[in-house]
Amino acid sequence: MRTLAELPDEARLPDRALEIAHAVGDRLREPEAVADIAREAFAAAPPGLMLPGWQPASVLLGHAGVALLHTHRAARGDAVWARAAHAHLAAAAAGVARHGPAAAGDLILPARLHARVSGGYAKLLARSTAAHASFTEAGVRRLAARLAHSGPGLSYLEYDAVAGLARQGRLLLLAADGGDERAAHVLAEVLALFAGLARPVRVGGREVPGWWCDPGRYVVPRDRDAFPRGDLNVGVAHGISGPLALLSLADLAGHRVPGGPEAIRTITDWVLGKEHTDQWGAYWPGRLSYEEETGQAPVEAARTARAGWCYGASGIAGSLHLAGRALGDIKVRARAADAVRAALRRPVPASMEHDPGLCHGRAGLVQAGLRMVAETGDPELWDGVDRAVRGLVDCFDESAAFGFRQYVEHVPGAGAPGNDGGPGAAHLLDSPALLDGAAGAALALASYADVRRGRTLGPDAGAWDAALLMS
Numbered sequence: 001m002r003t004l005a006e007l008p009d010e011a012r013l014p015d016r017a018l019e020i021a022h023a024v025g026d027r028l029r030e031p032e033a034v035a036d037i038a039r040e041a042f043a044a045a046p047p048g049l050m051l052p053g054w055q056p057a058s059v060l061l062g063h064a065g066v067a068l069l070h071t072h073r074a075a076r077g078d079a080v081w082a083r084a085a086h087a088h089l090a091a092a093a094a095g096v097a098r099h100g101p102a103a104a105g106d107l108i109l110p111a112r113l114h115a116r117v118s119g120g121y122a123k124l125l126a127r128s129t130a131a132h133a134s135f136t137e138a139g140v141r142r143l144a145a146r147l148a149h150s151g152p153g154l155s156y157l158e159y160d161a162v163a164g165l166a167r168q169g170r171l172l173l174l175a176a177d178g179g180d181e182r183a184a185h186v187l188a189e190v191l192a193l194f195a196g197l198a199r200p201v202r203v204g205g206r207e208v209p210g211w212w213c214d215p216g217r218y219v220v221p222r223d224r225d226a227f228p229r230g231d232l233n234v235g236v237a238h239g240i241s242g243p244l245a246l247l248s249l250a251d252l253a254g255h256r257v258p259g260g261p262e263a264i265r266t267i268t269d270w271v272l273g274k275e276h277t278d279q280w281g282a283y284w285p286g287r288l289s290y291e292e293e294t295g296q297a298p299v300e301a302a303r304t305a306r307a308g309w310c311y312g313a314s315g316i317a318g319s320l321h322l323a324g325r326a327l328g329d330i331k332v333r334a335r336a337a338d339a340v341r342a343a344l345r346r347p348v349p350a351s352m353e354h355d356p357g358l359c360h361g362r363a364g365l366v367q368a369g370l371r372m373v374a375e376t377g378d379p380e381l382w383d384g385v386d387r388a389v390r391g392l393v394d395c396f397d398e399s400a401a402f403g404f405r406q407y408v409e410h411v412p413g414a415g416a417p418g419n420d421g422g423p424g425a426a427h428l429l430d431s432p433a434l435l436d437g438a439a440g441a442a443l444a445l446a447s448y449a450d451v452r453r454g455r456t457l458g459p460d461a462g463a464w465d466a467a468l469l470m471s
Contacts, residue, residue: 017389018449020396024403024442025073028066029084031091034432035063037401041430049408049427050220057095057103058433059110059467060162064092065434067110068464069443075117075461082118089114093124105132105171112174113461129175129183136168137186144193152201153214156233159197161242161469162435165190169246170469177253184255191250191257194243198263204229206294209270211240229290234274235311236469237359239287240267241319245469248322261327268323268332271316275335276301281342282335286311307352309364309468313343318368318470321375337381340372344384348391354426355407356395358440358468366392366444371470374457389448392441402438406431434467 028034038054045051055061059068070085089110096103107128115121143158143165159165169190175183197210215223215230223231233239244267247260275282276299286304291297309315317339324332343365355361369385372378396403406429431437443464447457456462463471 013386013389013393014449014452016393017445020393020403021069021442021446021449022073023396024438025069025081025084027402028069028432028439028442029087031063031066031088034066034088034402035091037430038432041401045408045429046427051408051429054431054433055095055099055103057092057099057106059092059106060435061433062092062095062106063088064106064110065467066432066439067092067114068434068461068467069439069446071110071114071117072443072446072461072464074114082114085110085114086118089121089124096128101131101135104128104135105168108132108171108174109464109467112178113464116460125175125178129180132168132171133175133180133182133186136165136172137189139168140165140186140189140193144189144196147196152203152208152210152212153217153230154211155217155219156213156238157219159194159211159243160238161245162237164242165193166242166246166469169194170249170466173246173250173253173255174466176255187250187255188257191247191255191260194247195257195259195263197240197243198259198266203290204294208232208290208293209240211243212290212293227287227289231290232288232293233286234271234284234288234316235286235306236315236319237310239311241271241316242469244268244271245319245322248319248326249469249471251326252322264323264326268320268327268329271320272332272335274299274301275339276305278346280346282317282339283313283342283346284316306360307343307346307349307365308355308357308360309368310359312360312365313339314365314368315468317343318371321372333375337372337376337378340369341378341380341384344369344381344388351409353391354395354428355409356392356404356438356441357406357436358444359435361407361436361441362388362392362395363441363444364468366448367465367468367470370444370447370451370457371465374451385448389445392445395441400438401430402432404438404441405429406433406436 042053056063059065067085067088070081074082111121111125157163161167172183172187176187199210200207201210213230236242247264285301286306292299306312317336321336358364366388373381408427434440465471
């Protein structure tokens with residue numbers, strides 16, 4: 001393939017982006033071969049990196065997410081991609097059969113989008129939605145009962161956008177928008193719980209937001225050292241910006257509960273109140289300690305600030321923009337757009353330079369920028385997105401099994417060395433997954449090529465980023 005330096009005209013960037021997306025898709029065509037490489041790559045990773053591994057049924061970490069890439073291209077008229085999408089969906093469904101109802105919801109987004117392209121999947125969607133609704137209903141009621149009985153204190157896994165109720169609720173919203181009444185009923189329970197989290201609680205004699213995370217429920221041991229009295233997570237992946245996105249998306253789709261609009265306003269104001277600025281513009285701390293939130297310690301914003309979708313300004317701003325739309329608040333939308341401009345202007349940190357992924361890498365920045373530029377058409381945003389795409393294109397590696405490798409940075413104190421055995425070193429992993437791997441990077445490039453050529457990002461296969469609550 002040609003490098004960008006060999007391209008005669010800047011206008012060829014969309015061609016190069018689509019060329020790479022197709023190349024990645026070709027490498028991800030056969031489910032069995034993809035799974036074999038992924039399993040071997042995760043098995044060979046240094047111990048202690050806390051990697052979730054290859055999860056066949058998962059939309060973020062398995063075949064269901066890879067199917068989204070093939071469906072995206074099938075929507076452009078190529079039956080070869082449709083067959084590949086179906087093969088990965090079948091592999092994901094087989095994974096659900098092994099892993100049970102907790103995985104059933106992962107089929108909803110790829111099956112619904114593929115049905116819009118090729119038809120079918122009515123029985124699969126009905127079974128998956130029913131199982132997911134039952135699983136989520138049990139979870140939300142269990143959490144509500146515990147909070148009522150034992151008082152405040154969450155684990156982020158209970159409510160977040162990766163494994164928790166924000167993610168589960170987004171899948172229910174897809175089904176509810178398709179007319180599933182049971183999904184709509186359970187979604188209302190999730191939204192009501194999130195509306196309740198917007199009310200303050202008392203912890204240690206001081207008032208904090210209801211989404212305060214209890215250190216006794218942390219799943220990462222080093223978090224107890226960093227936040228001995230708990231924390232308030234600001235980001236999308238594991239923080240309150242995930243529930244904010246769900247509340248806003250549901251409101252925009254007409255699914256409202258008592259207290260929902262007020263919760264959107266309360267959370268929006270809290271997040272905006274945590275904004276900091278540097279020479280490039282707005283950014284946020286990824287997490288605030290109990291002491292920082294209650295005024296017992298100064299806020300060290302740079303300590304937990306990140307650049308990517310998961311904890312960074314691009315993801316947080318996307319949730320704020322959705323909230324601004326739900327609230328009909330032009331000022332909130334403008335501040336969100338300014339924050340994305342800043343994220344695209346800001347020099348790429350070393351941790352992102354070689355990371356092509358959606359979660360905390362370059363692809364997430366590209367997709368967040370695309371979502372904002374589709375809303376505004378702003379030329380400065382387009383310039384920033386073009387720069388971000390160039391950086392993502394430069395991460396493409398012909399020698400990698402899937403064209404892009406997941407970049408896993410060793411965090412000091414996490415208990416595992418990187419490739420060179422030193423703190424801060426990185427491990428490169430052949431992952432095909434949506435969240436951190438090749439499928440997500442390729443989808444961001446394909447979406448960029450589409451938007452640059454005048455296509456929209458949805459509601460057809462372009463709405464794949466609903467998996468990240470971007471839409």
